[in-house]
Amino acid sequence: MDLGTRVPELLEPHPSVRRVALSGSRAAGTPTPLSDWDFAVETGDFAALSEALPELTAPLEPVAQQWDPLGEHPTYMLMLRGPVKIDLIFFEESMDERPPWEVGADTLAAVDAHFWDWILWLAAKRAGGHDHLVRQELEKMHGYLLRPLGVDDAPTTLEQAVEAYVAAAGSAERRLGVEVPRGLREEVLPAILS
Numbered sequence: 001m002d003l004g005t006r007v008p009e010l011l012e013p014h015p016s017v018r019r020v021a022l023s024g025s026r027a028a029g030t031p032t033p034l035s036d037w038d039f040a041v042e043t044g045d046f047a048a049l050s051e052a053l054p055e056l057t058a059p060l061e062p063v064a065q066q067w068d069p070l071g072e073h074p075t076y077m078l079m080l081r082g083p084v085k086i087d088l089i090f091f092e093e094s095m096d097e098r099p100p101w102e103v104g105a106d107t108l109a110a111v112d113a114h115f116w117d118w119i120l121w122l123a124a125k126r127a128g129g130h131d132h133l134v135r136q137e138l139e140k141m142h143g144y145l146l147r148p149l150g151v152d153d154a155p156t157t158l159e160q161a162v163e164a165y166v167a168a169a170g171s172a173e174r175r176l177g178v179e180v181p182r183g184l185r186e187e188v189l190p191a192i193l194s
Contacts, residue, residue: 003037007086010056016045023089025128034124034191036085046074046093053088060086064113064184069098070144077117083187085120100144105176108169112180115145115165116188122158123192134158158192 008020024038025031043049053076054065060080068075068087074095076088101111118141126134138161142154146161149168155161166185173179 003084003086006060007037007039007088010059011039011041011049011088014049014052014056016043016049016052018042018044020088024087030128032124032127034083034085034120034127036087036121036124038087038089041088041090042092043090046090050074050076063187064117066110066113066117068117069101069114070140071095079113079117079120079184079187081187083116083120083191085117085124101148103148103172103176105178108172108176108178109180111145111149112169113184115141115169116184118145119158119161119165119192120188122161126158162189162192 004022004026011017011020019040019042021027021040022038023040025035026037041049057065057076057078060078062078062080063083064077064079066077068077071089072094074090074093078086078088080086101107101114103111118137122134122137122141125137135156138155138158141161142151146155146164146168149165149172151164151168153164155164169180
């Protein structure tokens, strides 16, 4: 499936969509095998399109989907089997920085989706030689996601982040009496550790 064509095909029929354009490394012709698919989405009615996105993107059969809690601009993140990461970015809109995750039975699945999305993005950045960015993002990940799960020390590698997260998420599941589906982990983990 050519996502560069398929994603616009799915979104552009919506009446509030003005334009969907491939952006980022794939548009520039410089992706790594794990690079995400970034699309700039222009809309005349952000609220209406936001509400419609789960239905519009359903044919892609996402394993996980959610709004990026940390983006400078609203970004709808999808994770597909493969693993493949898609970001629908609304550059015309802005958003305030949100506080770190609050871990609870009702948020643990969203925390899990955010972690695996984030770590796959970092694996692509590592493959592209962006080591400084990876270190910065691991510090940020610690503050926003790992520390709220009870991880004391910031990881310095993706492997350390994965190990710390899996242990802390398992403890949180037992403490909260919930179980997060493993489908997303099973998709992403082999790509991180290969």
